[in-house]
Amino acid sequence: MNLIKITLLVVFFASLTVLDAHEVKSDISKKKIAYIVSDIRIPFWKIMSRGIKNSADELGYEVSFYGSNNIKKSEIQNTVKVIKDKVDAIILSPINSSSAVTVLKFAESANIPVVISDIGTDKGKYLSFISSDNEDGAYRIGQVLAKKMKELGWDKNGSVGIISIPQKRANGKARTAGFMKAMNESSIKVNGLKQQVNFSYKETYDFSIELIQEHKNLSAIWLQGSDRYKAALDAIKDAGKVDEVLLVVFDAEPEFLELIPKGVIIGAAMQQPYVFGEEAVLILDDFFNKKDVKKHIQLSILSISTDNIEKNIPIIKRNVLGILE
Amino acid sequence: MKNRQKSIFYTLFLAITFTILIAVLIVSKIFYDQTKEHILKDINSDVKTSLLLLKNSIYPFMDSYSVHEYENLIANELNRKYTLAIVVEDYNMEKILDSKYLVGKINNNDRVEDYNQNDEVHQQKISNSYLYIKDDIYNQFGLKIGNIVIYASDDLVQEKLENIIKLSIIITLLSTILVLLVIFFVIHKIVQKPLSSIIKVINNKTDDGIPTNKIPTYNSKELAILSATLNNMICSIKESRYQLDKIANTDMLTNLGNRYKLIHDINNSTNPALAIINIDNFSELNDFYGYEIGDYIIKQVGQHISGLTRHINTSTYHIQGDEYVLFNHDIDKDEFEKNIHKLVNILADISVEIDEEDLNFNFTIGVSFESKDKILPTADMALKVAKRNNENIMIFSEEISLNREYENNIYWTKQIRGAIHDDSFIPVYQPIINNKTNKIEKYEALIRMRDEDKLISPFFFLEISKKTKYYSRITKIMIEKTFERFKNSDLEFSINLTIEDILNKEIKEYIYNMLIKYNIASRVVFEIVETESIENFEAVLGFINKIKKLGSKIAIDDFGTGYSNFDYLMRLNTDYIKIDGSLIKEIYKNKQAQAVVSTIVDFAKRMNIKTIAEFVENESIQNKVIELEIDYSQGYFFSEPKIDI
Numbered sequence: 001m002n003l004i005k006i007t008l009l010v011v012f013f014a015s016l017t018v019l020d021a022h023e024v025k026s027d028i029s030k031k032k033i034a035y036i037v038s039d040i041r042i043p044f045w046k047i048m049s050r051g052i053k054n055s056a057d058e059l060g061y062e063v064s065f066y067g068s069n070n071i072k073k074s075e076i077q078n079t080v081k082v083i084k085d086k087v088d089a090i091i092l093s094p095i096n097s098s099s100a101v102t103v104l105k106f107a108e109s110a111n112i113p114v115v116i117s118d119i120g121t122d123k124g125k126y127l128s129f130i131s132s133d134n135e136d137g138a139y140r141i142g143q144v145l146a147k148k149m150k151e152l153g154w155d156k157n158g159s160v161g162i163i164s165i166p167q168k169r170a171n172g173k174a175r176t177a178g179f180m181k182a183m184n185e186s187s188i189k190v191n192g193l194k195q196q197v198n199f200s201y202k203e204t205y206d207f208s209i210e211l212i213q214e215h216k217n218l219s220a221i222w223l224q225g226s227d228r229y230k231a232a233l234d235a236i237k238d239a240g241k242v243d244e245v246l247l248v249v250f251d252a253e254p255e256f257l258e259l260i261p262k263g264v265i266i267g268a269a270m271q272q273p274y275v276f277g278e279e280a281v282l283i284l285d286d287f288f289n290k291k292d293v294k295k296h297i298q299l300s301i302l303s304i305s306t307d308n309i310e311k312n313i314p315i316i317k318r319n320v321l322g323i324l325e
Numbered sequence: 326m327k328n329r330q331k332s333i334f335y336t337l338f339l340a341i342t343f344t345i346l347i348a349v350l351i352v353s354k355i356f357y358d359q360t361k362e363h364i365l366k367d368i369n370s371d372v373k374t375s376l377l378l379l380k381n382s383i384y385p386f387m388d389s390y391s392v393h394e395y396e397n398l399i400a401n402e403l404n405r406k407y408t409l410a411i412v413v414e415d416y417n418m419e420k421i422l423d424s425k426y427l428v429g430k431i432n433n434n435d436r437v438e439d440y441n442q443n444d445e446v447h448q449q450k451i452s453n454s455y456l457y458i459k460d461d462i463y464n465q466f467g468l469k470i471g472n473i474v475i476y477a478s479d480d481l482v483q484e485k486l487e488n489i490i491k492l493s494i495i496i497t498l499l500s501t502i503l504v505l506l507v508i509f510f511v512i513h514k515i516v517q518k519p520l521s522s523i524i525k526v527i528n529n530k531t532d533d534g535i536p537t538n539k540i541p542t543y544n545s546k547e548l549a550i551l552s553a554t555l556n557n558m559i560c561s562i563k564e565s566r567y568q569l570d571k572i573a574n575t576d577m578l579t580n581l582g583n584r585y586k587l588i589h590d591i592n593n594s595t596n597p598a599l600a601i602i603n604i605d606n607f608s609e610l611n612d613f614y615g616y617e618i619g620d621y622i623i624k625q626v627g628q629h630i631s632g633l634t635r636h637i638n639t640s641t642y643h644i645q646g647d648e649y650v651l652f653n654h655d656i657d658k659d660e661f662e663k664n665i666h667k668l669v670n671i672l673a674d675i676s677v678e679i680d681e682e683d684l685n686f687n688f689t690i691g692v693s694f695e696s697k698d699k700i701l702p703t704a705d706m707a708l709k710v711a712k713r714n715n716e717n718i719m720i721f722s723e724e725i726s727l728n729r730e731y732e733n734n735i736y737w738t739k740q741i742r743g744a745i746h747d748d749s750f751i752p753v754y755q756p757i758i759n760n761k762t763n764k765i766e767k768y769e770a771l772i773r774m775r776d777e778d779k780l781i782s783p784f785f786f787l788e789i790s791k792k793t794k795y796y797s798r799i800t801k802i803m804i805e806k807t808f809e810r811f812k813n814s815d816l817e818f819s820i821n822l823t824i825e826d827i828l829n830k831e832i833k834e835y836i837y838n839m840l841i842k843y844n845i846a847s848r849v850v851f852e853i854v855e856t857e858s859i860e861n862f863e864a865v866l867g868f869i870n871k872i873k874k875l876g877s878k879i880a881i882d883d884f885g886t887g888y889s890n891f892d893y894l895m896r897l898n899t900d901y902i903k904i905d906g907s908l909i910k911e912i913y914k915n916k917q918a919q920a921v922v923s924t925i926v927d928f929a930k931r932m933n934i935k936t937i938a939e940f941v942e943n944e945s946i947q948n949k950v951i952e953l954e955i956d957y958s959q960g961y962f963f964s965e966p967k968i969d970i
Contacts, residue, residue, distance in 0.1 A: 071390075072389055072390040072391055073389075073390040073417070075390075076390050076421055077421055080421055098394055099390075101392070101393035102390075105392075
């Protein structure tokens, strides 16, 4: 009898717990998240949106995507739209840190929490900001280059040229600082720094040619962005320096899975956009569940070289390239 | 009493302070106004510049929906000193939002805030702004994409103007203090110090208030002039003082010391001795020779006396008319007395030549050795007594002093009142002798006051009675008693009347009534005395005519002295002339007296007026009287005045 009673009570409480869990789940599924992104056509953001989508699906949030095509008007229109749609939260990857301010202002006036995923903001209220540890990533890829140059014996006489993203950006400054630290530690000279303005193929090509021509002992080019890696490779090739000038890159492209093992590109500091997306939704999930959230989360950057690419391919595919198998 | 005089420097400082304050305030006001105008222009210019700059720089950002970028531009422009707020209306954003979209920045207590049109503080600040300028914003295609409003604050203006006011106050105070200090030191050095030294020199003065030292000269032109002027003034004052002292102390006629100097010398004496010397009968000489000669005589006699006494260290003064004073400030009594006695003999030999004839003089001297405050009146008293007693020298003593008591007004007023009450005024009668028959022909009634067994002369009480209400009463008593005495007699008698009696209506009426009552008019001769004091001649003549109608006669008493003259005789229709006793007393030895009397007698005869000689005291006089053919004689040579006749 007692056993029957106890069994019934256990079943009853278990049923209550299951019901309660079902209700919570149901409540969460009602939450709507909007991801406003500068340009969803760009792989980095596409991969990040994939992380958001998968994470939101897993946690039961409804998520909608608003690409601004790098047009501020669209970004504002998207912001106004999501506010009108009464979303519960916004994940923002702004066109730039300045345009982020306007988005944050509208969101604040509508009392909508915002998680900024990369780029950052000049000012304004937000729930959390997720960024890559650019300096550390650049430092570690710098170490990869230094190691290679030592192996080749180029560290004494050779120098490195940098084609950087604009140095007024915080991530640009951080990347340069981290890289310079690694070069200094290895006593490798850095000759010349060219800042990208329009991020065109031609721009990167020309900068690469200039660096090669201006510095006869140039042994390596460090490209702070991945999308124009081809221009740099073409310039090295055209300059007849294929075996004399190395290329290291920040960020990653799917082609790198082949080019790095071949040594065409000797290494890349790979951000993990998929993790950005996952992390943004997890932060919002914590917020919705009234848990404490960190104001600033820095994600590590993968330092991939010929030496370690093989074993990191699954991670690269998922976190960097957003390829889910 | 509180001294209300203000220092010239105090007044000067007040005036300068006031002037500086006004001047600096005016300058400050002008500076304030100009600065205000300048600032306001500056504000206008600044706001317009800001507007233009923003218009030209903001539209690309507005066109590209870079709200934060143009917010930063606005924030930068807000750093301008006068800008309170900048508000941009973005039409592009409005199209997206379907509502008005304002972006702006506002300075709120030195903190740049995002402009919020719903914020009351922001609205309040904007509504209080000094000015605002609004303009439309166009993009590069000329399309209106918004507008911009810039609000300017006058906080800085107020602050600047407040600073100007504070600065003006400080400048005013400092400049006032500075100028006052400079002026104080300058004035102190070039004005106050010299003036103080001038005042010090002026205050260092003699008892007469005249500065003893000269005022020094100064470098400053004005003070040098002042110094020279004051020194000239002091010299002039000293000279004037010397002249005044001389005038005050010197008798201008004789050049001897005057009464003022005498009193001064008496006051400074230690053991004084003083003698008053009077020329006997000088008034007759004056009458006879006139004042010019009289003055000449006074001057000559004065010089003689002064010359005689100089060697005995005695000063000579001429104090009035015919009186001189000898004074020694410190001398033994006996020695002074001896000197005076010697002097009497010498004085007898003094002669002054007039009309080629040497005139000699008799002198009467009153001497006193009393204390400083009493010496002059006591010497005078001694002189009067000497005159009365017909003595040459009289030294003042207590006895004289006692007699003097009788002359005390209060004493005599009391005595007069008592005498009236006790019926003590009585007439005495002195006979008048006809020199042709040598017989008593008439009597003069003279008044006396009976004091127990003495008969007191009117010399003591008559003048005093004139000053009291008793005089007319005494006149009436004399008339009544005399008339009573002579009512049953055939003798003629005379009664003295003063001008005051004649001018008194009550007395006149009384006389008329008594003459009628006693039917005695034809035997009464009224002797009019003091004819020199007739002012209302017509009234006197009226009286004379009236009584003469009644049968009475008129005699002019004491003729030949004072101002009496022949004109009076003619006009007063007189019957008798009584020649003054002072002339008669001298007649037997003094040629001048003889000449005067002879002239009077001669005139009287021609006018058919009878002459009477008074004071015939001895035979020599009577002989001379007869020789000069004076009709009647009266005097002690014949009989003293008696109660009973």
